Amino acid sequence: xxxxxxxxxxxxxxxxxxxxxxxxxxxxxxxxxxxxxxxxxxxxxxxxxxxxxxxxxxxxxxxxxxxxxxxxxxxxxxxxxxxxxxxxxxxxxxxxxxxxxxxxxxxxxxxxxxxxxxxxxxxxxxxxxxxxxxxxxxxxxxxxxxxxxxxxxxxxxxxxxxxxxxxxxxxxxxxxxxxxxxxxxxxxxxxxxxxxxxxxxxxxxxxxxxxxxxxxxxxxxxxxxxxxxxxxxxxxxxxxxxxxxxxxxxxxxxxxxxxxxxxxxxxxxxxxxxxxxxxxxxxxxxxxxxxxxxxxxxxxxxxxxxxxxxxxxxxxxxxxxxxxxxxxxxxxxxxxxxxxxxxxxxxxxxxxxxxxxxxxxxxxxxxxxxxxxxxxxxxxxxxxxxxxxxxxxxxxxxxxxxxxxxxxxxxxxxxxxxxxxxxxxxxxxxxxxxxxxxxxxxxxxxxxxxxxxxxxxxxxxxxxxxxxxxxxxxxxxxxxxxxxxxxxxxxxxxxxxxxxxxxxxxxxxxxxxxxxxxxxxxxxxxxxxxxxxxxxxxxxxxxxxxxxxxxxxx
Numbered sequence: 001x002x003x004x005x006x007x008x009x010x011x012x013x014x015x016x017x018x019x020x021x022x023x024x025x026x027x028x029x030x031x032x033x034x035x036x037x038x039x040x041x042x043x044x045x046x047x048x049x050x051x052x053x054x055x056x057x058x059x060x061x062x063x064x065x066x067x068x069x070x071x072x073x074x075x076x077x078x079x080x081x082x083x084x085x086x087x088x089x090x091x092x093x094x095x096x097x098x099x100x101x102x103x104x105x106x107x108x109x110x111x112x113x114x115x116x117x118x119x120x121x122x123x124x125x126x127x128x129x130x131x132x133x134x135x136x137x138x139x140x141x142x143x144x145x146x147x148x149x150x151x152x153x154x155x156x157x158x159x160x161x162x163x164x165x166x167x168x169x170x171x172x173x174x175x176x177x178x179x180x181x182x183x184x185x186x187x188x189x190x191x192x193x194x195x196x197x198x199x200x201x202x203x204x205x206x207x208x209x210x211x212x213x214x215x216x217x218x219x220x221x222x223x224x225x226x227x228x229x230x231x232x233x234x235x236x237x238x239x240x241x242x243x244x245x246x247x248x249x250x251x252x253x254x255x256x257x258x259x260x261x262x263x264x265x266x267x268x269x270x271x272x273x274x275x276x277x278x279x280x281x282x283x284x285x286x287x288x289x290x291x292x293x294x295x296x297x298x299x300x301x302x303x304x305x306x307x308x309x310x311x312x313x314x315x316x317x318x319x320x321x322x323x324x325x326x327x328x329x330x331x332x333x334x335x336x337x338x339x340x341x342x343x344x345x346x347x348x349x350x351x352x353x354x355x356x357x358x359x360x361x362x363x364x365x366x367x368x369x370x371x372x373x374x375x376x377x378x379x380x381x382x383x384x385x386x387x388x389x390x391x392x393x394x395x396x397x398x399x400x401x402x403x404x405x406x407x408x409x410x411x412x413x414x415x416x417x418x419x420x421x422x423x424x425x426x427x428x429x430x431x432x433x434x435x436x437x438x439x440x441x442x443x444x445x446x447x448x449x450x451x452x453x454x455x456x457x458x459x460x461x462x463x464x465x466x467x468x469x470x471x472x473x474x475x476x477x478x479x480x481x482x483x484x485x486x487x488x489x490x491x492x493x494x495x496x497x498x499x500x501x502x503x504x505x506x507x508x509x510x511x512x513x514x515x516x517x518x519x520x521x522x523x524x525x526x527x528x529x530x531x532x533x534x535x536x537x538x539x540x541x542x543x544x545x546x547x548x549x550x551x552x553x554x
Contacts, residue, residue, distance in 0.1 A: 031111040032130060038109040039134035041285040043141045044260070045293050046108075047101045048300065049314075049322050050138065052131045058095060059102025060116060061087055097326075143312040145260055146304055152264060153305045156255040157188060159232055182308035183212040191227040191234050191252065191306060194219065195243070198226050198235045219317065221324035227252045227302060244340050248295055248328070254351055256305065257298040261287065262352070282352075289358030290348035292332035296325045 042050060061083050067073035068080065087095065106113045115127040154170035155161040166187055168180060183189045189209045193201045197217055201208040211217045219225075229235040230249035239245055259267040261282040281287070287294075300321045307316050314321055335341040346356040353359055 032133075035109045035111060035130050035134060036137060038105065039137040040141055041108070041281070042105065042134070043138050044281055044297055045285070045287065045291065046104050047097070047293070048142070048297050048325050050101055052105075052135050052138075053128070055098045055101050055105075056116070056127075056131065058087070058090060058098040062095060062099045062102075145301055146312045149256065149259060149301060149305045152259060152267065156252055156259070156267060157191065157306055159251065179308070181306060183209060184308065185306075188306045191225065192219065192303070193217075193226050194223040195226050195229060195235055195238055196223065196240075198238060201226075215317075219319050221320045221327060225303065227306070228299065244337065248299070248344060249347060250302075252306075253295075253298050253302050256302045257294070257348075257352065260298065260301065261294065290345055290352060292329045295332065295344075295348065296328035299328055300325050 047055075064073060064075070064083060065087075068075055090098075106116070112127065112130070115123045115130070118124070118127075154166055157170075158164060158166045166185070168185070170181060170185070181188055183192060186205060186209065189212055190198075190201055190205065193208060193212065194217065197208055208217070212219065224243075224247065226235040226238075227250045228248055229238055230246040230251070231237050232251075234250055234252070235246075237246055255267045258269065303319070303324070304312065304316065304321065309316055332341055332344070349358045350356050
């Protein structure tokens, strides 16, 4: 396809100049779009507060260190010293988290791996540009999810929004209503209350609410709020001696999780219920199970949605969302009780996907009723047939084969006969191919007659002469291979043929008593037509013998 041309007018002579427009690189655009698509999933499932340029720098240095230890990378002392000085200023847990995030992003966006491996200035420039765009998208996702969640939070915060809604009601589009949220709302204050002060809040709600408003009770990320615990009333079954029991299973967290990852229509659905809706983030990004990052992101959005803040901020007074996010991830990924973590993630998978392992996959369990499941019966029948065939084949290999009763050979036991080395195989010598004799050419000595029946039933059969044999075509001696033709009946006389096209008669003479022999025979020559004027033609018949030579004719 020819490139488009754009006309540019010069300022001096006002003459048009033609300039070729650059053809867009569609493959590069698609790779860039893939990276931007991954950027929308990074805060949800990889790292909510990631700084991509720092993460990539630390990740690349750690990869170089691993390659240098393996011997796959040869570097000088100056580069090694510079890398070590840079990594000394980064904490060990930050290094591990950065390397884990770096690898997960490269796995999700392979084009970034290509840019990282490229050592040219063009690759580094494009990598920096894409990372800047991805960082902007990550920052937008926080505020987008928070703004979309605010209109629904009044229904999500109430256990039964129809029969027992929040009092006073919350309206996201009214500024005065927003001012009554957070610790200013009597019910939301109990959800934000630290779990250690929840018992005191139940005894005297107004007193604890006043201490929360005044800052006497400090709200910080190191203490879990009441909404993170399960129960119809958040934290109603809290046991101070078993703080992990029911943690991160609150109904508000479950509804917010459904809202963010599956859609608003799924937020109030029952556990595992499939609601027909448009594709949510979980489906768009191929989410198969719930991980620690999903739970931590949900916790942060829950806390912010019931707070006083209108716009997204990393700090809410003294409460640090950044610290709370990483504390939750560390509590799940580095547990002191693995059984608690397994049961927690199974509970989340069951609540969201209806299966403890995550996305339900078709499987046949042995615990199913075998009498009602035909597929299980088919599988067991096949296994029994295979076992029976194997037993029969093993019996046949161990049995003895009797010899021919007419011979004196004794019975041979194939199982007990020792294996012997077969004699070496010698290839037979190649047999030379026999020469095929060349067939002798068949050269007729005279012209042959072909007898054709006349159309008229009463007329005798006629003969059509063949073309004459040119001189010099070979020997004139007759051959014994000449095939006999059909005999011409006696008394047939001279055959005549009428030409309907020109209205003339072709006369051919034949000898009734003659036949083709090995010596000679007179065969009528083909008729020649000569024109002696317009519309007039004469037909002559010439007879020749095989010994007569025609000079000057081919």
